[in-house]
Amino acid sequence: MGDGRLEVDAVSKRYGDVVALDALSFEVRAGELFGFVGSNGAGKTTAMRIILGVVTADAGQVRYDGAPLTLRTRRRIGYMPEERGLYPKMKVAEQLHYLAQLHGLGPAAARRAVARWTERLGVAARRDDEVQKLSLGNQQRVQLAAALVHDPVVLVLDEPFSGLDPVAVDVMSEVLRERRAAGVPVVFSSHQLDLVERLCDRVGIVRAGRMVACGPVDELRAGGGGRLVVDAPDAPAGWADGLAGVRVRGRDGSRTVLELGPGADDQAVLRAALASGPVREFHPRRPSLGELFRDVVRAGDDVVGAGDRVVGDGDDVVSDGDLVGADGE
Amino acid sequence: MPTVNEGAERDERDGELGAGRVLRLVAGREIGTRLRSRAFQITTALFVVAIAASVLVTTAVGGSSAQRVGVTAVDGTQAAAIGAAARSLDADVEVRTYADAAAGRQAVLDGDIDALVLVAPAAAEVGAGGVGATGGGYRVVVDSDLGDSLTSVLTVAARQAALEGQISALGGDPATVGRAVASAGVAVTALRPQPERDAARLVLGLLAGGLIYISLLIFGPVVAQSVIEEKTSRVVELLLAVIRPWQLMAGKVVGIGVVALGQLVLIGVVGVGLGLATGELDIPAGVAVGSVALALLWYLVGFTMYALMFAAAGALVSRQEDAGGVTAPMIATILIPYVLGISVLPSSPDSGLILTLAIIPLFAPILMPMVIGIGSAAVWQVLLALALTLAWIAVLVWLAGRVYGNAVKRSGTRVALRDALRAA
Numbered sequence: 001m002g003d004g005r006l007e008v009d010a011v012s013k014r015y016g017d018v019v020a021l022d023a024l025s026f027e028v029r030a031g032e033l034f035g036f037v038g039s040n041g042a043g044k045t046t047a048m049r050i051i052l053g054v055v056t057a058d059a060g061q062v063r064y065d066g067a068p069l070t071l072r073t074r075r076r077i078g079y080m081p082e083e084r085g086l087y088p089k090m091k092v093a094e095q096l097h098y099l100a101q102l103h104g105l106g107p108a109a110a111r112r113a114v115a116r117w118t119e120r121l122g123v124a125a126r127r128d129d130e131v132q133k134l135s136l137g138n139q140q141r142v143q144l145a146a147a148l149v150h151d152p153v154v155l156v157l158d159e160p161f162s163g164l165d166p167v168a169v170d171v172m173s174e175v176l177r178e179r180r181a182a183g184v185p186v187v188f189s190s191h192q193l194d195l196v197e198r199l200c201d202r203v204g205i206v207r208a209g210r211m212v213a214c215g216p217v218d219e220l221r222a223g224g225g226g227r228l229v230v231d232a233p234d235a236p237a238g239w240a241d242g243l244a245g246v247r248v249r250g251r252d253g254s255r256t257v258l259e260l261g262p263g264a265d266d267q268a269v270l271r272a273a274l275a276s277g278p279v280r281e282f283h284p285r286r287p288s289l290g291e292l293f294r295d296v297v298r299a300g301d302d303v304v305g306a307g308d309r310v311v312g313d314g315d316d317v318v319s320d321g322d323l324v325g326a327d328g329e
Numbered sequence: 330m331p332t333v334n335e336g337a338e339r340d341e342r343d344g345e346l347g348a349g350r351v352l353r354l355v356a357g358r359e360i361g362t363r364l365r366s367r368a369f370q371i372t373t374a375l376f377v378v379a380i381a382a383s384v385l386v387t388t389a390v391g392g393s394s395a396q397r398v399g400v401t402a403v404d405g406t407q408a409a410a411i412g413a414a415a416r417s418l419d420a421d422v423e424v425r426t427y428a429d430a431a432a433g434r435q436a437v438l439d440g441d442i443d444a445l446v447l448v449a450p451a452a453a454e455v456g457a458g459g460v461g462a463t464g465g466g467y468r469v470v471v472d473s474d475l476g477d478s479l480t481s482v483l484t485v486a487a488r489q490a491a492l493e494g495q496i497s498a499l500g501g502d503p504a505t506v507g508r509a510v511a512s513a514g515v516a517v518t519a520l521r522p523q524p525e526r527d528a529a530r531l532v533l534g535l536l537a538g539g540l541i542y543i544s545l546l547i548f549g550p551v552v553a554q555s556v557i558e559e560k561t562s563r564v565v566e567l568l569l570a571v572i573r574p575w576q577l578m579a580g581k582v583v584g585i586g587v588v589a590l591g592q593l594v595l596i597g598v599v600g601v602g603l604g605l606a607t608g609e610l611d612i613p614a615g616v617a618v619g620s621v622a623l624a625l626l627w628y629l630v631g632f633t634m635y636a637l638m639f640a641a642a643g644a645l646v647s648r649q650e651d652a653g654g655v656t657a658p659m660i661a662t663i664l665i666p667y668v669l670g671i672s673v674l675p676s677s678p679d680s681g682l683i684l685t686l687a688i689i690p691l692f693a694p695i696l697m698p699m700v701i702g703i704g705s706a707a708v709w710q711v712l713l714a715l716a717l718t719l720a721w722i723a724v725l726v727w728l729a730g731r732v733y734g735n736a737v738k739r740s741g742t743r744v745a746l747r748d749a750l751r752a753a
Contacts, residue, residue, distance in 0.1 A: 052570040054738060075346065075571045083740075085563035090362065098358050102571050104346055146567065 004030035004065055006051070006154050006185045011060030013046055013209075020046045022209040023060065028154075028185040028202075033176060035200035035217075036189040037289075039297060043209040044189040045082045048158050052079050064154060075104045078152030082159050082189075084143050088132035092123060092142050095131060096149050103150030110149070117145040121171065137168050144172065148179075155179055157188040161195055173199055197289040205296050212296050220292055227285040228258040228266055234277030243269055249291070255281065351572050355580025356587065359555065363588040372547065373592050380600040388607045395421040396479055397442040399433045402426055404448045407467075407490065411446065414486035420478050430470075437472050444479055445470040448490070466491075529611045530620075531678065534702020535671055536600075537624035538695050540593060542667040545631060545694070548589040549639045549663065553656050555581055556643030556737065565737055574734035582636040586629070593628055597621045624698040630715070631694020634722050635659060641729035644736040645744045655743070666692035670699045678703045688714045690721035 006028045013021040021043045028034040038044050049055040051062050053074050062069050064077075087095055093114050100110035118124040121141040126134055131142060140163055147157065155176070161169055176199065179186055190196050196203060197217055204214040213220055232239070233254040240248055240256060245264030250257040260266060266284070273279045287295065363369050400407050408424040415422035425442060427433040433445035447468040467487045469475060475483075493503035556578075559565040568577055601617050604610030610617055642655040666686060673680045684706065687696035693714040700706040728750075736749040 049566070052566075054566050054569050071571065071573070072346075077570070079567065079570050081563060081566045083563040083566065085565065085567045087362075087558070087564055088562055090358075094361075098354065099567065101354055102346070102351070102568065 004153065004183065004185065005063075006187065007061075007063040008047065008051065009061045009063065011047065011050055011057045011062065013043075013050065013055065013058050019209050021050070021057070021060075024206065024209060024211055025060075026204045026211055026214055028187045030185050031180055031183045032185055032202060033180045033200045034185070034187040035196035035203040036187055036206065037191070037193060037196055037203060037293060038189075038206035042206045044206055045158055046209075047206070048079075048082075048156050048187075048189065051156050052077060054081075075102075075150070076152055077154045077156055078147035078150070080143055080147045080157040080160050084139065086131045086139065086143060086146065089130055091128050091130055092118065092134070093127035096142070096145055099146050100149045103152075105150050113149045113151065114145075117149050118142075121145050121175070136163055137165055140164055141168065141171070144175065148175070153184060155184055155186040155188070157186070159190060160188050161190050161192055169195070193288070193290040193293055203289065205293055207297060213292070217289060221286045221289070226260045227287055227291070228260055228269060229255055229281060229283055229285050230258065230269065230273050230279065231255045231281035232273040232276050232279050235273060236276065239276050240269065240272060243272055257285075259287075346572075348576060351576045352580045352583060355572070355577055356584035359581055359584025360588055362555075363551070363585060369588070369592075373595065376592065376596050377599050380596055381603055384600060384603040384607060384609055388609050395423045396444075396476065397423045397425060398479070398483070399425045399427050399436050399442040399445040401430055401433055401445075401447065402428055404446065407446060407448060407486070410489055411482065411486045414489060415482045418478070418482055418485060420482050422479070422482055434470055437470055440472070443471065444475055444483070446483065446486075530616075531675065531703050533610070533612070533617065533620055534699045534704075535674065537620060537702050538667065538670050538699035540596060541624065541628045541631060541698055542663060542695050544589055544593050544628065545635050545663050546660070548585055548632065549635045549659060550652065550656055551589075552582060552585050552636045552639040553643030553652050554649065555585065556640050556733070557646060557649055557652055560644070560647045560737060560740055561649065563740070569738060574737060575730045577737075578637075578640050578730065578733045582633065582640060586632050586636060589632055590625070590629065594625065597625065620698075620702050623701055627694050627698045627701075630718050630722070634690065634694065634718060634725060635663065637722070637725040637729040641732040641736075641749075644733040645746065645749060647740040647743075651743060662691045663695065666695040670696050674699055674703060679705045684710060688717060690714075690718040693718050 008024060008026050010023045010025050011021055012019075012023050024043065024047055026034070026036075036044050036047070046055060050057045051069070053069065053071065064073055067073070069077075090098075096114040096118070097107075097110050100113050101107060105113060114127075115124075118127055121144060123134075123138055123141050123145065126138060126142075131139060134142065144157075144160065147155065157176075160172055160176075164172060173195070176186055176188070180201075200217060202214070202216050203220060204211050205220075206212065227249065230240075231254055235254075235256070240246055240258055243264070245261035246269060247259045247261065248256060249259045258269060260269075270279070270282055273282065398411055400411070405426060408426060411422065411424050425436070427436060427445070430445070430447055433442070433447075436442045437445050447470065467483055467490075469483060493507070496503045496506050559568070559577075565577070601610065601621055605614055605617060638659050639656060642659065643652065645655050646652060669686065670683060673683050678700075683696060684700060686692045687700050687706065688710060697706065697711060697714050701711060732746065732749040736744040
């Protein structure tokens with residue numbers, strides 16, 4: 001095919017009785033930023049580790065450019081693991097030089113790449129310091145440099161924004177956009193949904209090892225249940241209860257955010273609000289990615305309640321991957 | 330593939346990294362890290378200093394090197410007498426002749442000789458009887474004092490001279506008496522003769538085994554630590570995305586092995602070199618070098634064997650604190666042969682127990698160099714031990730590779746050995 005696409009095709013993985021991934025599929029096109037979101041334990045990290053071949057899938061396939069990934073093609077992927085991994089006692093430049101060469105660069109090219117990326121990510125002054133002597137933020141920058149130093153044609157970043165200060169978040173965002181502009185498929189996971197919403201072309205929401213929603217952010221938001229914001233200062237608490245198809249999703253001062261189910265009548269809501277007193281504000285709003293995410297997760301819980309045999313809902317039931325330990329957040 | 334290149338020239342092979350280059354990269358990193366480690370630098374320096382000091386101190390204290398005695402030309406006949414006395418006492422004495430007493434004194438002051446012997450003429454002049462006149466005593470001029478062994482030699486020589494004087498005085502021929510005395514001796518018939526053992530070879534054998542023991546004890550755990558460090562820091566995940574587990578493990582073993590062998594060679598060269606130069610090592614240089622070469626061969630075999638086991642053991646745990654638990658069995662198998670070797674071999678170099686144990690692969694790298702050094706191992710025993718050890722290494726390459734490959738990606742609690750062997 002040769003279109004530089006990263007495809008995850010029906011990948012499954014189970015650990016004993018625990019299903020970590022259940023025929024998970026998604027694709028990231030060349031020059032596309034793909035946001036991978038889901039609760040802890042939903043399977044994001046396992047999926048990324050399978051892409052990198054650190055974990056072997058029970059079934060399914062990962063392809064790049066139409067061909068299954070091999071050790072050779074994986075050398076051209078830039079990877080940032082969830083559990084940050086660098087030699088603590090090795091100097092920054094030496095470490096990056098070593099990793100660049102393991103990814104296939106010659107010694108001279110590796111040296112130039114190290115100089116360029118340490119400069120670009122603002123750690124050039126720390127090149128000769130041991131990694132363990134750097135602040136966490138700077139270690140994170142070095143980690144990103146390690147993912148970029150061999151000029152990867154695919155980027156897979158697990159939680160690249162966690163633990164970054166706002167300046168570093170800007171640098172990271174800029175670099176990701178730049179890589180996208182260079183035609184690289186970029187996939188990253190994050191819990192910072194506002195960031196995902198702002199940066200990504202497409203988003204995939206994974207739940208219990210399955211892709212439950214996947215598409216452009218706008219499309220997903222348009223498809224979610226509509227929100228209605230009503231500002232009725234004199235309305236008593238619970239004024240909207242009992243309206244057909246309406247769910248109260250939150251209160252913010254005198255404002256109430258309502259979710260309208262299919263067939264709900266927004267005019268009935270307006271009448272109920274006016275009955276309580278003056279109405280200062282009344283407008284429909286599309287759900288944010290965060291709201292959408294919560295909807296999807298909650299809907300999934302209902303499904304579990306309905307007897308679907310899936311494991312790993314919520315925040316902490318299944319450890320992501322076989323790295324049992326800190327959740328990395 | 331689309332090019333997204335903005336100046337980073339990739340290897341023309343484009344990600345095609347040969348196993349050889351991967352091994353060189355991994356081993357190179359390991360070597361660099363070890364050589365820069367403060368602990369390694371300090372232990373190496375201490376080792377070299379210790380071995381050099383022990384050789385030099387033994388030389389200075391033991392003084393097995395030749396002692397020099399001067400005589401004046403007038404007393405020239407005493408040179409043979411002193412030499413004979415020295416031989417009878419098994420002492421190494423060199424006799425030099427000086428023109429006169431003044432020259433001899435100067436030689437003592439200059440440190441050229443340890444003692445100047447003058448046949449006492451004083452007694453004859455005093456005329457206290459024939460005894461003195463016939464050369465009864467020696468006057469010995471020394472710088473500050475006369476060593477014990479020289480005192481004995483000179484005493485024997487002086488008494489011999491006095492005896493000969495008396496024999497002459499009584500009308501006998503000292504030479505005839507001397508021959509008669511010399512031919513009288515003790516004829517020993519051993520019913521169960523022991524092959525002759527050279528003490529120096531025993532020392533060399535024990536030293537070789539001891540050094541191998543210490544080096545295995547230092548660098549075996551270093552292999553485990555290095556594996557655990559990569560697990561603890563999670564860098565292993567980054568590495569295993571691009572290289573195979575066996576490449577990482579093999580590169581590590583090779584890298585640390587090169588450093589360990591280098592340290593041992595340095596110690597061996599300094600130790601044997603100084604030993605031969607000072608004459609402390611009283612065996613032919615060829616034998617010494619041969620023993621060292623054989624010991625290094627055994628070290629190489631032993632390190633490979635133990636490093637594989639330490640690497641696999643290290644992969645089972647994720648924290649340095651847990652290293653002790655998984656490496657204890659190997660530490661024990663290194664310790665046991667050494668302790669047995671140094672406690673049994675000095676008294677019974679031909680111990681059947683030790684020779685049997687030396688054929689077992691786990692013990693061979695420490696015990697074999699000991700018995701080879703001593704000279705009690707038959708060639709077939711050495712070859713059998715080598716073949717068995719190499720076979721065990723071949724098994725270990727597979728076994729350790731499997732355990733390492735399966736366990737190294739799993740962090741958290743200790744991985745059970747059974748799971749690591751089974752899991753795909």
